[in-house]
Amino acid sequence: MIDALSWLFGHIGLGFYHFFYAVTHPGLWLDWSNKESLLRFVYYGGSTEFFFVLFDIFLVLTVAGVIFRRFMWGMVRVLEGFANFVGRAAAxxxxxxxxxxxxxxxxxxxxxxxxxxxxxxxxxxxxxxxxxxxxxxxxxxxxxxxCVSYAFVQGSHVRVDLIYSGVSHRAKKVIDMFGSLFFMIPFAVLAWMYSWYFLWRHLITPKVSASDKLELMLRKSKIVKWNVERTGFSPDGFDAYFLFKILILSFIALVFLHGIAFFYRSLLEFIEGEEAQDKYLDRDTLGAGEEAYEGTH
The missing domain is CATH 3.30.1580 (Head-to-tail joining protein W, gpW)
Known part of the structure; x- marks a missing residue:
């Protein structure tokens, strides 16, 4: 237990260091003309270090949002607005x-x-x-x-309700927060770590995997080259299947961001009570007199 806690708090502390080091040394991972920088980008994009950088950012924003509630509402509105913008464009x-x-x-x-x-x-x-x-x-x-997070914001995703509708407002918010922290976000994190390398195995050669250490990645950089997947199911078929891998990562990123937005909204609605239900929520409408049909489109 002590070793596990030491590992956890050690990585939380290192997350701040890795964040500031990456920001102040962008050439080490963004200069793709240098093959070592490219492989560093590949390695850290699906690494434990990257996870704890995001975790530290989440902790800082959450603490700031709890202290300054308007700031947290601002984050909710920005994240939900981003989900709506992407979804409406992609539709x-x-x-x-x-x-x-x-x-x-x-x-x-x-x-x-x-x-x-x-x-x-x-x-x-x-x-x-x-x-x-x-x-x-x-x-x-x-x-x-x-359109996944857009559908969630609009309330058009599928729900299986066994106990949710019969509990109090604050109990609902506790269920929502639990679902965000223990289902949506963990799913997105695990799916990202596997899908990240799934993408890069179809973009460069030699192939990389989640089990590769940084030292091995840097050794591979001496022979790495671009090998973008362009093989279709038929000889003259669609030949840009690497785009599907990029869409997988985009899907996961949207789920992750909306998991955070949904947690923040649920927390704020728990704190402020029923009067905060659906506060600032931007949902599509079919106009006056069409309320009975909304939510079915």
Whole structure:
């Protein structure tokens, strides 16, 4: 127990040191023309050190928010506003997906074309119909990956309620805080640490893994080179599957950030009581007289 506590508080203390060291020495991990800097970025992006840097930032912001409640409300509004902005922008991918599917059906089934050429802003862009057909999955992945926290803010996510609706306001907030701290955020942290290396294994060679130590990473930097995954399921199919890996990380980052936002909102609503319920919450509306249908779109 003593060793575990020593390890925990030691890493919390080192988190502040690593944060300030990284900020004051950006060239050590952002100068990707230096292959050692690239491998440092890869290593620390999914490391324990990075987790404790984020944990320390969370602790500082939480303490500041408890002392200055308006500051915590400000963080909630910024994080929820960011989730709404990203989700509302990404939702347009659904319209693009539908339009692209209609184009594919008409040009392939009616006009029997095997290639589609588009020229936005005068720039020619030609690919096979198969490429566009497989590319539909990318637009769908954008909606799924980038609208997750937006759906949570809007209250359109799926809930399984066994006891929640029958308990008091403050009991609900305790349940919400517990869910944020012990389900949403831990899931996001674990998923990030595995997905981070999953992405980089499809961007560079030799392959990297979560078990690699920094010394091994730096040795690999002598032979590392870019090897971006561009292999489709078919010879002329969609060939940018590395974008799906980036979307996985974006999805996880949004869940992590909204887990924090939801914890802060639940804490503030617990402290301030029922009058603070849904305070500053920016939800979409269909207009006056349409309240019965809201939440179903």
């Amino acid at each position: 347009w991918a659904g319209l693009i997906m539908v339009g692209q599917q209609i184009i594919i059906i008409f040009l392939q089934s009616i006009f029997r074309l095997g290639e589609i050429t588009m020229s936005p802003f005068g720039i020619g862009f030609a690919h096979s119909v198969t490429w566009y057909g497989e590319g539909l999955k990318f637009w769908n992945a954008i909606v799924v990956g980038l």
